[in-house]
Amino acid sequence: MNRTRLAFALLAVPLAGLAAGCGGSGGGGGGASGSSDVKGSISITGVWTGDEQKAFQAVLDGFTAKYPNVKVKYNPSGDNTPTVLSTAVQGGNPPDLASVSQPGLMKDFQKKGALKPLDFAKSDISDNYPADFVKLGTIDGKLYGLIFKGANKSTVWYNVKSFKDAGVDPPKTWDDLIKDASTLKASGVTPFSVGGADGWTLTDLFENIYLRQAGGDMYDKLSDHTIKWTDPSVTKALTTMGQYLQSGDIAGGTSGALQTDFPTSVSNVFSATPKAALVAEGDFVPGVVASSNPLKPIDGYNVFPFPSVDGSAESVVGGGDTIMMFKDSPAAEALIKYLATPEASEIWAGKGGFSSPNKNLDTSVYPDEITKTTASALATTKVFRFDMSDLQPAAFGGTVGQGEFKIFQDFLKNPSNVNGIASALEDSAAKAYASK
Amino acid sequence: MSSSGSITAEPPVLEAPPNAGPGARSYTNALVFLAPAAFFLGVWVLYPMIYTVARSFFGRTGFGEFVGIDNYKALFENDVILKSIENSAIWVAIVPAIITALGLIFAVLTERVRWSVAFKTVVFMPMAISLFATGVIWHVMYLKDPSQGAINATIGGVRSAFVSSGPIQDAQPSSPAIVGSTSKGFSLKTPVHPGQVALIGLTGIPPDDLPASAKQAVAPTATGSEIDGVVWRDFSPGGGTPGKVEPQELGIPGATVALKDTSGKTVQSTKTGDDGAFTFKDVAAGSYTTTVAPSTFSSAFGGVSWLGSKLITPSIIIAYIWVWAGFAMVVIGAGLAAMPRDVLEAARTDGATEWQVFRRVTVPLLAPVLSVVFITMLINVLKVFDIVVSIAPGSTQSDASVIAVQMWRQSFGGVNDFGLGSAIAVFLFILVIPVLMLNVRRFRREV
Numbered sequence: 075m076n077r078t079r080l081a082f083a084l085l086a087v088p089l090a091g092l093a094a095g096c097g098g099s100g101g102g103g104g105g106a107s108g109s110s111d112v113k114g115s116i117s118i119t120g121v122w123t124g125d126e127q128k129a130f131q132a133v134l135d136g137f138t139a140k141y142p143n144v145k146v147k148y149n150p151s152g153d154n155t156p157t158v159l160s161t162a163v164q165g166g167n168p169p170d171l172a173s174v175s176q177p178g179l180m181k182d183f184q185k186k187g188a189l190k191p192l193d194f195a196k197s198d199i200s201d202n203y204p205a206d207f208v209k210l211g212t213i214d215g216k217l218y219g220l221i222f223k224g225a226n227k228s229t230v231w232y233n234v235k236s237f238k239d240a241g242v243d244p245p246k247t248w249d250d251l252i253k254d255a256s257t258l259k260a261s262g263v264t265p266f267s268v269g270g271a272d273g274w275t276l277t278d279l280f281e282n283i284y285l286r287q288a289g290g291d292m293y294d295k296l297s298d299h300t301i302k303w304t305d306p307s308v309t310k311a312l313t314t315m316g317q318y319l320q321s322g323d324i325a326g327g328t329s330g331a332l333q334t335d336f337p338t339s340v341s342n343v344f345s346a347t348p349k350a351a352l353v354a355e356g357d358f359v360p361g362v363v364a365s366s367n368p369l370k371p372i373d374g375y376n377v378f379p380f381p382s383v384d385g386s387a388e389s390v391v392g393g394g395d396t397i398m399m400f401k402d403s404p405a406a407e408a409l410i411k412y413l414a415t416p417e418a419s420e421i422w423a424g425k426g427g428f429s430s431p432n433k434n435l436d437t438s439v440y441p442d443e444i445t446k447t448t449a450s451a452l453a454t455t456k457v458f459r460f461d462m463s464d465l466q467p468a469a470f471g472g473t474v475g476q477g478e479f480k481i482f483q484d485f486l487k488n489p490s491n492v493n494g495i496a497s498a499l500e501d502s503a504a505k506a507y508a509s510k
Numbered sequence: 511m512s513s514s515g516s517i518t519a520e521p522p523v524l525e526a527p528p529n530a531g532p533g534a535r536s537y538t539n540a541l542v543f544l545a546p547a548a549f550f551l552g553v554w555v556l557y558p559m560i561y562t563v564a565r566s567f568f569g570r571t572g573f574g575e576f577v578g579i580d581n582y583k584a585l586f587e588n589d590v591i592l593k594s595i596e597n598s599a600i601w602v603a604i605v606p607a608i609i610t611a612l613g614l615i616f617a618v619l620t621e622r623v624r625w626s627v628a629f630k631t632v633v634f635m636p637m638a639i640s641l642f643a644t645g646v647i648w649h650v651m652y653l654k655d656p657s658q659g660a661i662n663a664t665i666g667g668v669r670s671a672f673v674s675s676g677p678i679q680d681a682q683p684s685s686p687a688i689v690g691s692t693s694k695g696f697s698l699k700t701p702v703h704p705g706q707v708a709l710i711g712l713t714g715i716p717p718d719d720l721p722a723s724a725k726q727a728v729a730p731t732a733t734g735s736e737i738d739g740v741v742w743r744d745f746s747p748g749g750g751t752p753g754k755v756e757p758q759e760l761g762i763p764g765a766t767v768a769l770k771d772t773s774g775k776t777v778q779s780t781k782t783g784d785d786g787a788f789t790f791k792d793v794a795a796g797s798y799t800t801t802v803a804p805s806t807f808s809s810a811f812g813g814v815s816w817l818g819s820k821l822i823t824p825s826i827i828i829a830y831i832w833v834w835a836g837f838a839m840v841v842i843g844a845g846l847a848a849m850p851r852d853v854l855e856a857a858r859t860d861g862a863t864e865w866q867v868f869r870r871v872t873v874p875l876l877a878p879v880l881s882v883v884f885i886t887m888l889i890n891v892l893k894v895f896d897i898v899v900s901i902a903p904g905s906t907q908s909d910a911s912v913i914a915v916q917m918w919r920q921s922f923g924g925v926n927d928f929g930l931g932s933a934i935a936v937f938l939f940i941l942v943i944p945v946l947m948l949n950v951r952r953f954r955r956e957v
Contacts, residue, residue, distance in 0.1 A: 239717055241747020257749045260684070262716030271903035326655060329815045332905040333654050347718070349655075473924030475907035476590045483905040509570055509927070 244378035267350035269339030273479020470506035613838020645900025711744025761786020845879030
């Protein structure tokens with residue numbers, strides 16, 4: 075027999091059990107407005123596990139303190155969430171609410187008619203969340219998702235000592251970044267660390283440049299593949315990106331960078347003898363630094379926003395976990411409304427590891443300066459776009475060794491081959507979108 | 511469970527009824543005894559097999575989308591899959607033969623050495639580690655950076671014994687007035703004459719690279735028949751002005767500076783002081799070039815790119831052989847121990863050399879065991895998976911890919927196209943069939 079089927083069969087059995095377990099609790103309760111009048115029980119299946127699960131439980135405890143007659147059961151399913159939810163929906167027994175990291179999943183469920191709109195909370199959500207986040211949760215004019223937890227991927231992390239030795243300040247524009255790079259190099263430290271063994275670090279870099287250079291509308295079009303990857307805006311962004319990927323400016327050179335995975339790319343910058351001065355990656359970098367390097371925030375390492383390209387406005391490429399509703403009930407509606415409030419987000423924000431897009435959140439609750447910087451950018455940025463590779467078919471935007479990841483690694487090998495890379499991207503994208 | 515299970519397990523099922531003899535009772539007995547095995551074979555082998563074959567004719571979305579043999583066509587049109595087929599062919603052609611040969615050599619040699627038990631234990635030990643863990647270990651050993659990868663660290667260590675190493679690791683000219691590199695040395699573009707100064711500014715030197723004795727560089731003044739100069743780290747925070755000695759810019763102590771005449775002959779040679787200054791005294795009139803000699807620098811070893819696209823498949827194969835050579839050695843060793851000694855002694859008595867004994871007696875007698883090892887390895891190699899995934903970094907995973915890896919990639923590992931994944935599975939199954947038939951025939955012969 076073959077491996078595929080066996081693995082699938084093995085997976086399916088426990089999943090079916092799980093799915094059966096997590097649905098079925100449905101909310102009852104009356105329709106009155108008083109908080110103790112809302113009764114019922116709610117089940118939530120979500121991606122948050124471990125510390126995140128504990129923090130989210132604290133948020134839920136804040137809710138049940140307000141609504142003492144509502145019972146909330148949270149079932150963490152981590153990386154298996156898409157499978158768990160798909161199975162549960164297929165079996166007609168989904169949880170009341172769910173949180174997912176993949177925006178595409180919300181669209182899939184909406185298409186199947188499995189989702190209930192959140193229009194009852196529309197004003198609560200649009201009062202608290204920036205327009206770009208509301209838009210991300212909207213399908214065909216109706217609101218289906220609340221991006222409760224955000225992630226900022228438009229951050230650049232630098233070694234404070236390397237910058238001091240070289241006498242450079244965090245650059246505000248792309249041109250300054252490239253100029254600082256040559257100063258850093260003259261001071262004896264390689265400017266950039268690139269985790270090229272993981273293709274997604276390269277797509278993140280491209281997306282940051284593209285969003286700034288081409289703007290949000292073009293970014294949306296490229297995400298939907300309504301413009302081609304051979305578009306001049308893409309080749310322009312690739313040319314800009316090529317300035318960053320010059321072999322002499324990258325730790326280990328091109329061939330070294332291709333074998334550097336993301337954690338190593340971070341260690342390169344923050345180890346005792348740094349191999350590079352800065353690394354451009356998301357707000358999850360400090361976690362990696364904390365786990366393997368002695369440097370402390372602010373004094374040892376610090377962050378600046380991804381620089382503006384060609385005078386672009388403040389922009390953030392990021393990610394987020396979306397909350398959506400499968401079953402309508404007064405209790406579930408109350409919880410959605412509660413999660414939209416700044417209070418709910420503040421509970422988790424105070425515990426750390428959380429960036430809220432909620433613009434009314436009091437940023438002083440963030441546990442440290444760095445989180446405050448990276449998290450508040452989400453709520454205040456002029457333009458926010460979801461990580462493009464997460465919006466594309468997985469065969470193109472999410473598979474190791476092929477599609478976007480692979481082609482951007484080829485680009486790292488030879489950053490002058492702009493047109494060749496653009497047409498390779500277009501070929502691969504066309505195939506993936508055709509079979510989507 | 512592997513593909514071999516389904517076919518090798520069938521003969522007993524077929525042979526059962528004749529043995530059962532006449533009478534309904536014994537027939538029922540046979541059924542009762544067979545039922546559990548038949549049930550599990552059906553659930554775990556037969557049903558998934560049929561399902562996979564059927565699924566391979568349907569598209570990404572499921573059984574609603576019949577695509578005929580499109581998935582099979584895609585096998586030979588998709589570059590990544592083609593590369594994996596090519597790699598699998600390389601594996602099949604090389605690995606079973608090498609492992610069998612190595613196992614044979616080890617087995618024959620360990621019969622003769624005194625510490626054979628210790629040796630056998632060491633060679634067999636990798637079998638105790640899971641292939642995935644083996645992959646992780648080898649991945650770390652293969653890393654390019656010599657400060658991380660053990661193999662490159664060893665090469666770098668050996669290399670440093672032969673290559674000169676100066677105090678400064680890396681440097682670049684600070685202005686266009688200076689040409690050269692760390693391997694050729696740095697010299698001023700324009701010739702200097704006695705009574706002139708030579709300013710050789712270098713950048714790209716980490717501040718920690720300079721010895722602690724380094725002092726502020728001082729711009730030299732020219733006198734009479736001397737050539738005075740300075741070699742210094744031409745960088746102050748913010749960049750500074752290239753080619754000018756400024757505050758906070760340190761001299762490079764201990765740099766070897768050579769004075770060459772127009773024919774390229776070295777006239778004088780000296781070392782710089784703590785402030786980077788050097789002086790050539792009593793220089794005859796004429797034009798000279800001043801060069802910071804390459805011996806000032808230690809060209810750092812960048813490391814061999816074991817995990818790069820060119821070497822990745824050989825690298826993985828080496829790790830795989832490291833694991834399986836022990837298995838081959840033990841099996842062949844057992845065959846060797848069971849071999850009739852008198853035949854060997856007869857050959858020796860007849861005057862055969864050791865090589866002749868090995869070549870004409872030992873190997874032919876071991877042939878059945880060798881073929882067991884070879885065929886087992888052939889099947890293992892066709893379905894090799896975990897070690898490839900764990901050794902190859904993402905950037906070269908498509909260069910290292912083999913069929914089984916693609917089967918997983920296309921179905922579970924990102925692409926989520928179960929139709930194509932099933933087609934690859936069926937293709938792999940077809941490739942294994944000849945090997946299985948060989949194996950089954952051999953079983954029959956032995957029975």
